[in-house]
Amino acid sequence: MTRYTSATDADRAEMLAAIGVGSIDELFADIPAGLRLNRPLALDAGLSEQEVFEELKALAARSTSAEDEISFLGAGMYDHYVPALIDSIILRSEFLTPYTPYQPEISQGGLQAMFEYQTAISELTGLPVSNASVYEGPSAVAAAGYVATAASKGSRFVISRGVHPHSRECLRTLAHAWDMDVVEAPLHNGVTTLEDLDDDVSAVIVQQPNFLGAVEDLTALAHRAKQVGALAIAACDPLPLALLKTPGECGIDIAVGEGQSLGNRLDFGGPSFGFFAATEALMRRMPGRIAGETKDVDGKRGFVLTLQTREQHIRREKATSNICTAQALNALAGVIYLSWLGRRGIVELVELMLQRTAYARDRLRQIDGVTEIHDRPVVREFAVELDAPVQRVIARCQEQGINPGYALGRDYPEYENGLLVAITERRTRADIDRLVDTLGAAVAAERQTVEAGA
Template sequence: MTRYTTATDADREAMLAAVGVGSISDLLAEQIPQALLLDRPLEIPDGLSEQEVYTHVAGLAARNTSAEDEVTFLGAGMYDHYVPAIIDMLMGRSEFLTPYTPYQPEVSQGGLQVMFEYQTAISELTALPVSNASVYEGPSAVAAAAYLAKLVNGKTRIVVSAGAHPHTIQTLQTLAVGYGSEVVVVPLKDGRTDAEAWAAAFDEDTSAAIVQQPNFLGAVEDVQALSDAARAGGPKAVVIGSYDPLTLGVLAPPGEVGIDVAVGEGQSLGNRLDFGGPSFGFFAAREAFLRRMPGRIAGETTDVDGRRGFVLTLQTREQHIRREKATSNICTSQALNALAGVVYLSWLGRDGLPELANLLVQRTHYARTTLAAVEGVELLHEQPVVREFALRLPGVDVQGVVSYCQDHGVNPGLALSRTHGGQFDDGLLVAITEQRTKEQIDELARLLGDAVAAQRTGTRQEVSA
């Protein structure tokens, strides 16, 4: 370790003497049970040569399959959208690609302008007046919003719809322990949040109400009704919406349907899949919550000469203010990924976003109708959808169907047994992007039919012509 620390032998002897032990081994023996201590050297084989390591790693990499290698209908929060060349060009510029967090921010006018333009785009997208820039990803954005709710009202009960992404619920349950809250999950009914169970879940100790739009099964929720129910009877719950941003081209923005804090996963805004990350989480809120928001907020101003300039208006990170006053410990914002998001939204423009969303609706309708007509395939629910929907394949091994389709170059979607084991074991979640064509959807229908038939007859059929 002396290559990485400045502690000398004399330094270590002085520290050991200060704590009253003769050696590091003696120190460990006092802290760790003897049964857990290793009394022999580690059995580590000799290292490989550089050439051997490269060959080994290249072999491991060749076992991966990317969205470039197959036709993918896999979604569940990460989507195979087209990323225009302008995004790679701008993200690759050194002034954006290489800087670290600016601790003297006003000298980084370009970086601050990126934050400001990004915040403006997110505020326009969500119809909420303030946005930060930004947080790590979707699930942690929801957890940060739940923490904001506790800071606002001091209450400890978080009510979340079972339609939220399972990773979101898991993240909430993990982090809620740290700030002394409990998470209550409201079940679904016919694919959407059970309205009666949702209304009954609130009491005077409720801190936050969380709904996802569209929900994990692809269903469009009645967010206005859920928001109203969360406020009925006078509880001061903060209503949080976790949104798929591209669906806001056709769905009512959160600020118009009673949402106090809108968050979500930003990967679909110009970010590649990249094996699940990195991406960014967006976070927008009503102005009353401005000083409780995590991360950083950039503002516009003029300098002494009257020229347009940008400042870091608010940063509630523990590096900058007293820890007990901080609302987050985000060290490096996902600013580069957020840059991709604002470039993508600018590239689409005000007309392009609804055009893309309408295209998703049309192709999703065609895919849903076509796949539900396949023998042995049913809809898991019949609620309105935008770009993702759930199917049932009763009586067959869904993961086996997935593997069959993958063997023929098509990833048909997510087997819901992986996320909702015991509840939707016969479920398949299918996602549509603008990259999926009618011909590819028809091919998926043929493969699903062949895979289901193969399982039911116990044969391994060849794909239909």
């Protein structure tokens, strides 16, 4: 049985009559005859609903999910446990189906959820103002750069090579339209080195922890930025902020980041949400919108949308953003996750990851043919260099049901055989021991293959 029944000849005749034309050719008379396709499209015959589902199942079977193997992949998207509580709330129609809450009197639940989310992000980042979310981490970095163009006079962004490659590429794409140059600050022993800063720098952008997993000294980097009058921007992993010094405490002006690790599943790369927090001085330049607390005519607590500095509400040339729909549902999952953990729970979670990451790092450095790329402190991710072709090693490990990590060479040619390993709370000591055994055997086998070929 098919699910879709197309228009009949009678339906088409009725529509043409309503439009006031006698035929399809007359309807498209304004399109030059030479541009029209005068034959049916060469499409395969339609499928029934059952056949479509079977085809989709076959396509899905070609993919490997994080549930099909023991995954140590990270690089910005992390395999954390998502409690059942989250789906039970965000799938309620009150949250799942509404559009932008323009009418506060009938949108109090959604607006309060936004307000609670903003409060949680402000607490994590140590900055007083958060918006209601943006699309994802890389666009949040670019949005922070745009704020810097208006708040400072420089014509250059200095962005650390330790910032996620997608974020760097997103910033470069938009900076071209803003007539801004993008300069990369190099890494030394895994952390950012700022050189040759001057008053032509609009913003200094770093990541905490950075892409190689190293914890950066945000206080020193923020100080260097402010010495030349530039904004200090940090792209942050939100969970480690529960243990690390907050961006606000370090003197950072804008903290942004990818929120996937807060209650959002991997979902093959999305959807997720980006967060954006800043100082009060930059509040009116922030993208998107902010939910605020107020009182109604009876003095009761209520919530409204405030400071919507986007092109839908004000003159385009005055807008700071064209974001018209925040990732509110994904952000809601984030604040539910943080509430589920609680202040103590999030600290315990990060401490657990810290302990297991230290164990994995210590075990891996003992493998012959595996060396650390840096020796800086890390939280849940670290980088190693293999004395063997990394893609072949990964393939050997996957044959054993283990994905050992992310191949760094595609983004960092200087680490051609680099491997980025992520340890979340879902990876047990037994999983780590299996990784060590499997990776060690794969490296040894590939080294023997290379030596035999030589």
